[in-house]
Every structure is written in C-alpha cells, then in structure tokens.
Amino acid sequence: MRLFVSVDIHDLASEVDRIQAPLRELPGINPTDPEQAHITMKFLGESDHDLDDLTGAIEAAVEGADTGAFEATFEGLGVFPSLDYISVIWLGVSEGTEPLTTLHENLEFETTALGYDEERHEFTPHVTLGRMDHAAAKEDVQRLVREEDPEAGTLHVDELRLKKSTLTEEGPEYETVERFPL
Numbered sequence: 001m002r003l004f005v006s007v008d009i010h011d012l013a014s015e016v017d018r019i020q021a022p023l024r025e026l027p028g029i030n031p032t033d034p035e036q037a038h039i040t041m042k043f044l045g046e047s048d049h050d051l052d053d054l055t056g057a058i059e060a061a062v063e064g065a066d067t068g069a070f071e072a073t074f075e076g077l078g079v080f081p082s083l084d085y086i087s088v089i090w091l092g093v094s095e096g097t098e099p100l101t102t103l104h105e106n107l108e109f110e111t112t113a114l115g116y117d118e119e120r121h122e123f124t125p126h127v128t129l130g131r132m133d134h135a136a137a138k139e140d141v142q143r144l145v146r147e148e149d150p151e152a153g154t155l156h157v158d159e160l161r162l163k164k165s166t167l168t169e170e171g172p173e174y175e176t177v178e179r180f181p182l
Contacts, residue, residue, distance in 0.1 A: 002165045003047050003177070005058060005107055006038040007100070007157055009127060012074060013037055015152035016127065019077075019091060022144060023130050026137035029089070031130040036174050039093070039100065039125050041160060042107040044116050055178050057114050058162060061106035062180050065099070069158035069182050072096030074127060075151035083142050086135070090126035091152060100125040103160065103182075127152075158182050 009016070016034040023029045047054070073095035080088040093100060104123045112118050132141065162178040 001047055002167070003044040003054075004040050004163050004165060005042040005044070006040055006161050006163050007072070007159075008038045008161055008176075009074065009152075009155055010035065010037070012152045012155055015074075016091065016129070019150045019152060020129050022148075023089060023141075026140050028132055028134040028136045029130045029141070030133055032128050033171060036172070037127050038161075038163075038174075039127055041100070041104050042111055042116075042119070044111065047116070049114055049116070051177075053114055054111070055162065055180075057110035058107065058160065058178075058180050061103065061110040062160060062182060064110075065102045065106040067099035067102055067182055069156060070096055070099045071154050072100065072125075072157050073151070073154045076149055077129075077145045078124075078126065079141065079145055080124075083145065086132045086138060086141055088128055089130045089132065089141060089145075090128050091150070093125040095154070096157065097125050099157075107160075 013034040016037045020031045075094045076092040078090050078092050079086045160180045161176050164175045164177050166173045
C-alpha cells in the first residue's frame, strides 16, 4: 500500500484551480487535480508495516508537536528543484509554516523510528500545482514564478490525514485511511 500523511486543502480547490489556469495553457505541464490538493507532510511510500504501529506513530507525532489547530495562508509560486531545472511547480505557504514544520519534524522522528525512510530534502510546505514533463514552457514558468504572487486564501488546519495513493492511467487517486485531530 502506497501511503503519505497530508494536510488536505479541499476547501481551497476553486482557488487552486484558478491559480493553475495559466499552467494549463503551457505545453509539457501536467497539472494536478485541484480537488485533491494537499500538503504532503510525510511521504511513506510503499508500506507493508503494521497499520496500527503507523497510526500510533502519527498520533505520537501530533501529540508531541502540540500545535493545536492553526491557520495557514497559501500564496506565492515556487519550483523544485530550481528555476534552471524545473520538475515541480508549487503554491507556497506564507503563514502557518512553523506549526507545519513542527508537525513534519515529529512525523519524521516517529516514522523513521518504525523504519520508514528519512526525508532527503529540507521540508518546504507547499501544494503541488503541476509537474513539468519537458522544458518547452520553461521560460513561461520562470516568468510566472518571478512575476506572479497569487493567493489562494487561508485555511483552518485542524487535522492530519493518512492517505492511500493508487496510481492510475488518469493520475493518482487518494483515499483517506485515518484522520488525526490536532
């Protein structure tokens, strides 16, 4: 089972859709489904670990982080890994990064203790807007990132979700396995 922990932002789907609109016009960009928009807090990958152990670790991470519910504001564009070589285009988080980072660090600690892989990159809270299949629109994406500062709005974050991801020809399909109130 392919798993990850997320903060879902379904309530901002129409705003994510609006922000993605210029990307849909560009060649080589594969936009994500705005109805499935989320922040990946911890990618767990293919897992055959005991689900009870995993949910216990996520509960411990939430309890240890002790953030409570908080507000997160989604705005600004960015890319991974760099503007020179773009593979992912994302919407950033301008407010709420501190509790998101605290939650991520606790998830990282608790899940690596169970044997899940350690994150290879520094955590940057973001919502993936699209993936770049080839560089035909590289200059257009660079211009958008440099010149546009779209805002999707503010969301009340009150839970994490353990999600199952199933890869299909139409793209990934996500299913909530468990919810973890903050």
